[in-house]
Amino acid sequence: MPHTTLHEDLWRLAAAYDVVPAYRGHDGNDHEASDETVIRVLGALGVDASTPERVALALDHVENMPWRRVLPPVVVLRQGSSVNVPVHVTHGDPVEVWLELDPEVGGGRREVVQVDVVVEPRQVDGRLVGRATFALPDDLPLGWHEIRAEGPSAHAHSPVVVTPERLELPERLRDGAVWGVMAQLYSVRSRTSWGVGDLADLAELGWLAAHRWHADFLLVNPLHAAEPVEPLTPSPYLPTTRRFVNPLYIRVEDVRETAYLSAADRALVEWAAEPVLALDTDPGPVDRDAAWAAKRAALEVVFGHPRSVARQAEFDAFVEEQGEGLREFALWCALVERYGPVSGWSDDLRDPLSDAVAAAAVELADRVVFWSWLQWVADEQLERAQRVVREGGMALGIMHDLAVGVHPEGADAWALRDVLATGASVGAPPDMYNQQGQDWSQPPWHPDALARAAYRPYRDMLRTVLRHAGAIRIDHVLGLFRLWWVPVGNSPRDGAYVRYDHDALVGILALEAHRAGAVVIGEDLGTVEPWVSDYLSERGILGTSVLWFEQEHDGRPRPPESYRRLALATVTTHDLPPTAGYLAEEHVTLRDRLGLLSTPVEQVRAEAAAERERMLSALRERGLLGHDPSEREIVEALHRWVAATPAVLLGVSLADAVGERRAQNQPGTDREYPNWKVPLADGTGQVVLLEDLFTNARAQSLADAMGE
Structure with missing residues (x-):
């Protein structure tokens, strides 16, 4: 079969497995994958298309597969x-x-x-x-x-x-818009944090935002678990599992047993805390490794203290409720603790069903209990945080963020190997902000295998994330419809889309959110066909509107009244610099310095300046801005623009509230930039602690603007 054009049978086979060899890019042009790329994507799906004979065999197999089953593996329908x-x-x-x-x-x-x-x-x-x-x-x-x-x-x-046919909004959102705060939790530290913002800080931040600012939700970065031992992956969007919580966020002092420690054990906890408490005011990159090493040592001490009969019964009930998923995750943690990263494991340990893993589970039983206990403790503190912020007056409370996928050597990649594809990773084709495309290194769901598993791994993940949530944001919600698969060894440009059964995935999401009483927001930015946003809206899933991306065909800012109602509207997003930095074109400077531009920097800078001037002119036309505004006045005017939209949810980044200029993340980079390590600070780089946030004049002024 020639590898210069798509062979007709190869095209049919690709369609049978929902591989889409062609797509329309951000530039408005049609792009077509090479047939070599299509063959590799099919290979990642477990389909051998390397020769004409193999293609014919695969076509025969896929056409007969439904007839080999008595029943479909799962049936998903609307009420x-x-x-x-x-x-x-x-x-x-x-x-x-x-x-x-x-x-x-x-x-x-x-x-x-x-x-x-x-x-x-x-x-x-x-x-x-x-x-x-x-x-x-x-x-x-x-x-x-x-x-x-x-x-x-x-x-x-x-x-x-x-x-559900449609996920209905709670009554408070039917009457009008509410606004809330968007925060990277690890960056929001108090004087009693251990170098990283934690679940106690989450509860206090939400309660104070409700009481002082009358905010109705608090959107935080994904709290999914990272590695059990250092070094920890900084990105909250590259977790080891999406189902369980990162114990890094536990507040040690809030674990009930800590109050009953002996004087000697209490001293051990205090000694562990002492060096990392000093990091709370450090303006340098957040040091997760130091914080987790200290917390883990302290939590080992607390874990060793006997639990009361009732507390032990509560722990046992949690373990039973979470079932095999928690057992496998805790076992994976114990194996990493004993044998190091998965890349160094023997082949038998890589197989969760092997005799070697069964023997290790017996040998490491005490450590499995420890890692399970950490999840129980984190769950208790999450439950308290949601209860506190709701009692404080928030209409929704905590809005959790669901990452697109997981680390290729993480717990999910190990335990869920039967429903994840290992020959490709998830990414994104080139767009205006990432002109070389992106490879996120995450193994995608295998569509057929996930359906054969009746979507239970997906359902179980959603149930755990939604346990203590008033809302959930689905990062890259397009992934419920299609994902950009990059075959191993290919560049991010050389991939292809693979379609998923969106009726099933969105329907199950709506069902689990309905049962949890949670609102769902889909991050539908980037190359998203209009019908996708329309479909999500029909199912009651809110979209995402970011001011800088809301433009008319001629590049002018979209008028506020033209925004969608069923959306979370914001000025910025975590993949852009805070608004003060964006206005100063720091996103252009940074991408130029890191070699991420495929267009001359002068052209990109001119386009950014023109975009800013169009926005400032629009603000003046609306009477939201004078002729010689300060940076703070521009930031507030932009937020008033968003507040004038019909969107039911309005989000304000804490970084914008304090005047921060540095980006939390620069897409397309790994270690070239301190992604996900920037502590909350003002425009001068001075750290802003939680205790000082609500007396910060700039933050209060922006909150007042949102409450007008």
Whole structure:
């Protein structure tokens, strides 16, 4: 097969596996992947397309696959709709089909009626297979039900997931907009933090924002777990798991058993804290490694103190509730602690089902308990934080952030290896801000494998993140529709999109959010087709509007009244410098210095200056800005512009509130820039502690502007 053009059969095979070889880029032009790239993406999906013969074989396999199954692996439908379910048996055999309802909605059995749909039988693997069609009733309650099929050649069951047609907004958001604070938690430190903002700081920040500023939500960076031992990956968007919490955020003093330590053990905790408490006022990069080494030592001491009978029972109940997922995560932590990074493990340890891992689980049982205990402690402190901020007056409370994926050598990549693709990583094609494309190094969900697992790993992750959340932000929500797969060894430019069953993924997200009583926001920035945003809006998923990206076709700022209502509207995002830095074109200077521009810097700088001037002119036309404004006045005017939109959620970055100029993250870089390590500071680089935040004149002035 020639490798210069897409062969017709290769194109058909790609379509069968939802690989999209062509896409329209940010530049408005159509881009087409080479067939070598398509072959590699198919390879990452477990499909051998290396020769014409292999392509023909793969096509035959994928066409027959549904007929080899008695039932589909999972059925996902919207409440109020009826769906036909194909049931495959030996041609002529009888089959009985029924539903068992979710115990959480009362359980029970429902009969399923066969409908008259004529489908010719098919010869598959030497057997003539017939298809019977059964219609699910249209009045099923929300939940995770099960369809069962029994007969001479049928003995099967599959989940039936009934999802909300639409996720409704809470009453407070139906009446008008609310505003909230956006913070990188690790950067917001108090005088009692251990060098990193923690869950106690989260509770205090949210309570004070509610009381002093009348804010209604607090959006924080992903709190997903990092490595169990140093060095820790700084990026909260490259976690080892998305299901469990980073124990780095635990406040040691708030663990109940800490109060009952002996004088000697208390001294050990205080000695561990002493060197890292001094880091709270350090303007340099946040030192997660030092903070976690100190906390881990202190938490070991607290863990060793006996728990009361009731406390032990609460811990046991948490472990049982979290089930196999927590056990596997805690075991992975214990293995990393003993054997180091996964890259150095023996082949048998890389297999979670191996005898070696089973033996290690017995040998490391005490450490598995320790890492499970850390999750229980973190869960308790998260629960308290959400309760405190809601009692403080926030309409939503804490808004958690869900990362796109996980570290390729992390706990999820190990435990969920059957539903993740290992031959490719997630990234993004070139765009105006990252003209070389991006490779985020994260293994993507394998679409077919995830469906065969009935989306349970996805559901379990959502349930844990939503346990103590008033809202959840889905980073790169386009990933529920398609992801840019970069085959191992390819540049970020040389990838292709792979489509996912968005009805299933969005539906399950809506179901779990409905059960948790949470609002869902999708970060739909970048190369997103308009229909995607429309679809999310129809399902009650809010979008994201960032002022600098909201432009008319001629480059002028989009008028506030033209913004979407169902959106979180902000001036900036964590992938841009704070507004003061953006106005000073620091995003251009930084990308030029790091070699990230493919266009001459003079041109990019001229475009940035023109963009700024168009925005300032628009602000003046609206009467929001005078002719010789200060930096603070411009920042506040920009936020008043956003506040004038119909968006139901309005977000203000804490970095903007204090005048910070440095970016938290520069996409397209790893160690070239101190990504995710910048402490909260003002425009002079002076650290702003939590105790001083609410007496900061600039922050109070911006809060007043949002409350007008």
